[in-house]
Amino acid sequence: MKAAFSPGIKIHPGFWDSLNQLGITRHDIAEEANVIPSSIHESEVTQEQYFSIWQAYSSLVGDTAEAIVRLTNSFEVSKYPPSVLAAYHARDYRDALVRMTRYKQICPPERLHMKEAGDRCFIQLDWHHSEAGPALLIGTTLAFLLELGRRGTGQPLVAELVEFTHPMGDVKTLEAFFGCEVRTGSRLNQLTLNRLDLDLAFQSYNVELLDILIPILDKSMDGHPYQSLSEIVKCIFKRNLSDKRLDVCTIARELHMSERSLQRKLMQEGTTFKQLLTEARHEQARAYLSDRSLDIKEIAYLIGYQDQNSFYRxxxxxxxxxxxxxxxRHV
Known part of the structure; x- marks a missing residue:
């Protein structure tokens, strides 16, 4: 058996509960992974043990794609860790993905990067260190991001494209889950979504719970690299551009900080509230113009201009x- 190593990665109890629902016990995992059984009962494990646990689950199921879908579907909301609860109870799908990207970095080894461009949203997965993790971990992480949107909005969302660097077993099983083409042997691991889906409101939105969770999670971010405050503010702008009452006070309240703290931190990141508003309008204008069903006058209103001429200028x-x-030229 492998020797136990120093701890480092947390495994939430909800993961083990989900495996139990699938008829797989911790003892089964320990035996398949060839690790000391007591080591996986600890609250934290090493990266080597962490990867071995995921690989063991994949081996016990027999097919990576089937293991991904079964685990993603079996994870109950009541078992979500605090960082995922903060996403599940977000205002909308965009807000949820921003929170997932931000708080995922509390618990390595995988990282998420989110980018919106044109009519698409791209979420890429990579690693804090050079060593890539098991295919099952990669697939489950990206599958859960889509499942989160489905559960939050209550709608059967589908992806635009999913790409993996690893072989993923029965690709048809994954395509049935994601509702789109799944490519393997790609140069990156990436989930591509329809950008318009990000505006969908979450039925599970709970501002009172977020008032409790967010300060605690932000405190735990101390010492971790995280998505900049500027990007978070810009995301808030994008979903509220048509609201003429949107101001520093409103955004500061949503971020659970004072106006002075918000403005000071933005200055430290080399930007301002006004500059971010302009960038959000510019990026959303390009996104809306990519949708031919929207006319220019409507787009001007959607991004916060009172008249079409102001938007043109x-x-x-x-x-x-x-x-x-x-x-x-572009569409």
Whole structure:
């Protein structure tokens, strides 16, 4: 048997509860992984043990794709760890993904990076260290991000594309789950979503619970690299651009901090509230222009302009062209 190593990675009890529902015990995992049984009863394990546990579960099921889908579907909301609860009770799908990206970094080894461009949202998974983890861990992480959106919105969301560097077993099983093409042998591990889905409200939104969870989770971020406050503020802007009452006070209250603290931290990141508002409008304008079902006047309203002419002037400043001409060239 392998010797026990110093602890480092937390395994939430909800993971073991989900395996139990699938008829797999900790003893089964320890035996398959060839690790000391007592070591996986600890609250933390080493990266080597962590990867061995995931690989053992995959081996016990027999097919990576089936193991991914079964585990993702079996994880009960009541068993979510605090960081996932903060995402599940977010305002909308975008807010949930931002929180998942931010708080995932509390518990390595995997990291998530989120980017919105055009009419797509890209969520990429990589590692804190050079060693890549098991295919099952990669697949389950990306599958759960989609499942989170389905549970929060109550709608049968599908992805646009899923890419994996690893072989993933029966790809057809994964395509049935994600509702899109699944590619293996890619250069990265990435989930691509329809950007419009990110605006969908969460039925599970619970501001009172977030008031409790967010300060605690943010405190635990001390000493960890995390998504910048600027990106979080910009995400809040994007979902509220048509609200003329959106101001520093409103955003500070949502982030559970004072106006002074918010402005000071933004200055430390080399930006301002006004600059982020402009960037959010610019990025959302490009995204909305990619949707031909929206006319220019409607887009102007959606990003917070009272009249179409103001939007035209701003867009010329950003792109050096009119919204109509930009749409013709780029869409």
């Amino acid at each position: 701003a867009f010329r400043t950003w792109e050096g062209d009119t919204p109509s001409n930009w749409r013709v």
